Amino acid sequence: MSRKRQTRGGRSIFGQLTLASIGIAVAAVAVLFAVTTITIQRQTRASLSATVSTDLAGLIDIYATGGREELLRRVNDRQDVVSLEGRRSHYLVADGAGRRLSGDVAHWPALSAALSEEGFVTLAGGTEAFAQGAKLAPDLQLLVAREYDRDRTSLLVLSGVFLAVGAGIVGAVALAAWFTSRHLARRMDAVNAALGAAADGRAASFPARQRGGDEIDEMAGHGARLLARQAQLLKAYKQVSEHVAHEVRTPLMHLDNRLGTAMQLRPEAPGGPLGQSREDIRGITTMLDSLLDIASAESRRGDLAGLAELDLSSIVTSLADLYEDSAEDAGLTLDTRVTPGITMLGERMQITRLLSNLLDNAIKYVPEGGRVRLELSQGPRIVVEDDGPGIPRDQRDRVFERFVRAGAPGDRPGHGLGLALSRAIAQRHGLILRLGDIPRGTQFILEPAP
Structure with missing residues (x-):
């Protein structure tokens, strides 16, 4: 008999579940990272805006109470001061045309002083800062800026830590899913092996029930009961078939013998009714034998015993x-x-x-x-x-x-x-x-x- 080792066709459902778990973990980490990054960026902007607005308001008060000369002096004093947040300050006092009167910013950025516009700008030398402008008089405008490189560095460090932790979480999920899928796959393989052995007519041994039991144990139990029931029905079918065939064959044989005796006592021409009756009886007996042989071959399908x-x-x-x-x-x-x-x-x-x-x-x-x-x-x-x-x-x-x-x-x-x-x-x-x-x-x- 030719036997081929069967392999699982297509991708395992447990492998698909593992990939799905990893995909969900990656998606969750990515979404959380995006939300966290956006939130931190918004909070950083809000903090920069509050710091710049507060500094700008203070200088406006100085201008209102001390005048233009006092403002220019205070701006020169503040250029070298670093705020408590570690953000370096930059200032520019300019006339109505944007020409510098005081401060360390060379040119007025693309911000509207009349509208007190604020935003991220690039200063001379490529320095990136957050700035806000204000118009103090028709021929006087003020710009206050704060560098945010430390905020950006902190965000990059936080992003790196977040990604490392996220990678660890994804790895842990992948490892747990892999071990779980392998465990479930081994149990399913054991159930499939038992069902395959039963289909081939070999002894089927289902895996032992796990502590507490689950759906796979329930399926294995149903399979074991189904095979036991099938074996019982096949046994009963074979017994009934053999019994019926025996009970039918015996009277037919007796009838054939009586017809043979009758033909000896009263011979008849070939093809007579008695001879034809005996041929019919032998045909029925042959048919019963064939049916029994078919039933026997079908019931032993895949059975290696006797080969x-x-x-x-x-x-x-x-x-x-x-x-x-x-x-x-x-x-x-x-x-x-x-x-x-x-x-x-x-x-x-x-x-x-x-x-x-x-x-x-x-x-x-x-x-x-x-x-x-x-x-x-x-x-x-x-x-x-x-x-x-x-x-x-x-x-x-x-x-x-x-x-x-x-x-x-x-x-x-x-x-x-x-x-x-x-x-x-x-x-x-x-x-x-x-x-x-x-x-x-x-x-x-x-x-x-x-």
């Missing part, structure tokens, strides 16, 4: 030798092509019966002068092909069902169970039996299931 390593090349060669005479008697040609050394895991009797059914069908339906081909290649892959009338297109989908018979020309009586039994045997061995698509005749292909 052994077979020399498939030897079996096919022996069948070819056996059917060569039958094909010759029917006026047919049997072409055989067998690759040597091919083995598989299976039951010799069932594999022989499967191939015999296919060869019987080919020889039965192909008219005299036709050709039957039997081929075995690596895989293993077996092809039984003929150039007979073939199977009608509208019956190809149902030809493997029970009691379905293709209405081919020259059809002979039967119960329509041969191909159903062949497919059940194939599935029991992990193989698929399907119809090939050829221009003329019928082609059956037997190969490992994907």
Whole structure:
């Protein structure tokens, strides 16, 4: 039997949950960082605005009480003073045209003194500051500015610390999500392995229940109960089938014996009613045996018990030798092509019966002068092909069902169970039996299931 190791297709749902958790953590840190940065920038601007406005108001009071000369003197005194916040001050007293009268600012920035406009400006030498202007008289205007490089440095340090902490949080979330997803994935793998083993007919062992239990434990419990229930139903089905078949077969055998005795006492011509009745009884008995065989093969699907390593090349060669005479008697040609050394895991009797059914069908339906081909290649892959009338297109989908018979020309009586039994045997061995698509005749292909 060919077995392929199955892998989980696509991305694991637990991997997707891990990525989603990391994404949410990154998004949350990014949003929090943006909100914090914007808030700090607004607070810094508000603080600068309050400091500059207070200093400007003080100088305006000095001008109002001491006049222009006192203002110019005070401005010169304040140039070298550093505020308590660590922000260096800059001043400019200019005439109505913006020409400097006093202070360390060379040119009037793009701020309206008449409107007491404030904002961030760049002074000479590239110094960045926050400034506010005011018009004191038609020919006099005042500008007060504060550097904010220390505020910007503090913001950069805070941003770095925030990003480091945020990276730590994201890393912690990622690690926790990874460990959690691995734990859940291992538990799900154990449940899947148990269900896969049950599907293959092997012993299924579900993982032990976790402390407290959760949804996975609940699913494992339901799976265990379902498999136990299924096994019980299959056992009951098999027992009932065997019992019914035995109970039906026994009176049929007795009836056949009585008819045989009656024919000995009162012989009749060939084809008489008693002889035909005995043929019908044997047909019913054969049908019951086939149904039991189908049920047995289906119930043992994937079960490795009773399977052994077979020399498939030897079996096919022996069948070819056996059917060569039958094909010759029917006026047919049997072409055989067998690759040597091919083995598989299976039951010799069932594999022989499967191939015999296919060869019987080919020889039965192909008219005299036709050709039957039997081929075995690596895989293993077996092809039984003929150039007979073939199977009608509208019956190809149902030809493997029970009691379905293709209405081919020259059809002979039967119960329509041969191909159903062949497919059940194939599935029991992990193989698929399907119809090939050829221009003329019928082609059956037997190969490992994907």
